[in-house]
Amino acid sequence: MMQPDLQVLVQEIRQIAREEILPRFEHVGFALKQDGSLLTEADLATNRRIATFLQQQWPEIAFLSEEMEREEQACLLREADALWCLDPLDGTSNFAAGIPLFAVSLALFQQGEVVLALTYDPVRDEMFSAVRGQGAWLNGKPLRCQSSEFAxxxxxxxxxxxxxxxxxxxxxxxxxxxxxxxxxxxxxxxxxxxxxxxxxxxxxxxxxxxxxxxxxxxxxxxxxxxxxxxxxxxxxxxxxxxxxxxxxxxxxxxxxxxxxxxxx
CATH class of the missing domain: 3.40.190.80 (D-Maltodextrin-Binding Protein; domain 2)
Structure with a gap:
């Protein structure tokens, strides 16, 4: 399977988050899920848009989301060779409380390994991304961990x-x-x-x-x-x-x- 183009993904995820999440920040209500966590209209709208985009671009890759039922998630993990894993809005409690700390996160699994990843913070317009064996980036610039010199x-x-x-x-x-x-x-x-x-x-x-x-x-x-x-x-x-x-x-x-x- 040909690996998806990171730049195509980055551009689309950024656009979807800015169109579906930011306009709803401080303007939408929320509901409680069965596990007690929050769900907002922004989670669902972002989930739908990203799922549709991924299916259109890469129909051969299966799709798993936080918003699916557990049985469906387990089945996908067992059976799919290649699998997208999406959290359409992590930090929903922050989002619902008006705290500007939340993000969209997407990973691609192949043969049980993460091979491509991105996390996008729409408030700060920061796109963190990585490709296995090729490096990590923040808004396209190389990301490198450093020693702090702290005890x-x-x-x-x-x-x-x-x-x-x-x-x-x-x-x-x-x-x-x-x-x-x-x-x-x-x-x-x-x-x-x-x-x-x-x-x-x-x-x-x-x-x-x-x-x-x-x-x-x-x-x-x-x-x-x-x-x-x-x-x-x-x-x-x-x-x-x-x-x-x-x-x-x-x-x-x-x-x-x-x-x-x-x-x-």
Whole structure:
């Protein structure tokens, strides 16, 4: 199968997000899904437009979205050789609350690997992209992780406490090993920001496939470091949530992972 042209994808995803998401920001209501997460008109409209575009351009590639039923998602992961994986609006809670931190994220799987990825932040007009073996880019310019020269005690940490174990939450709250802590509320943006050296260490207790798929490739191609709390590769073409530990800095990554594993 011929790999889709990244520039064609970048141009179309950018246009769809700017037409379907931005005009609805601070102007639409929301509904609750069965799992308690939010759903807005922007999610659905973006999902429809991107699904239609991908099907027209590359009809041979199957399509999986966050908005599908779990049984359909599982079937696609089992049976498709090539598969798009879309999160049409990650950070829906932020979007509904008027907080300008949300993004569209798309990844292409082939034989169980992510081979192409993009994450687009329409508020800042920032397009993060990557192709396996070719590099990562931010608005077309090469994206490279760098050493921060920080010790862990000085690090800015991005941490989502929601799905962490109680002992680890307590350790982080009572004896934090880092200098200060943030949380963006959008997993796909957090991956992209780590690849862009925005923050020093990162932790999430359990991400879904569409939250992590594009980010794993963008970060890897930028030269960053990531694994689960158990030390495994983060990406797995499966629906079970995966914990995520990240740093753009090799020394910080090692110190951060050691702390987390000692305090689980």
């Amino acid at each position: 862990l005690r000085n690090a800015v940490a991005i941490v989502d406490f929601k799905r962490l174990s109680l002992p680890l939450k307590q350790a982080l709250m009572h004896q934090p090993p880092y200098g200060s802590q943030r949380n963006l509320g959008s997993c796909v943006l957090e991956w992209a920001w780590m690849a862009a050296n925005r923050g020093n260490v990162y932790l999430h207790g359990g991400m879904k496939l569409w939250d992590l798929a594009a980010g794993t490739l963008i970060l890897a191609e930028a030269g960053g470091y990531a694994c689960t709390l158990q030390g495994e590769a983060v990406f797995k073409p499966a629906l079970e949530p995966r914990s995520v530990v990240i740093s753009p800095d090799k020394a910080l990554f090692a110190a951060w992972l050691q702390y987390l594993q000692e305090n689980q």
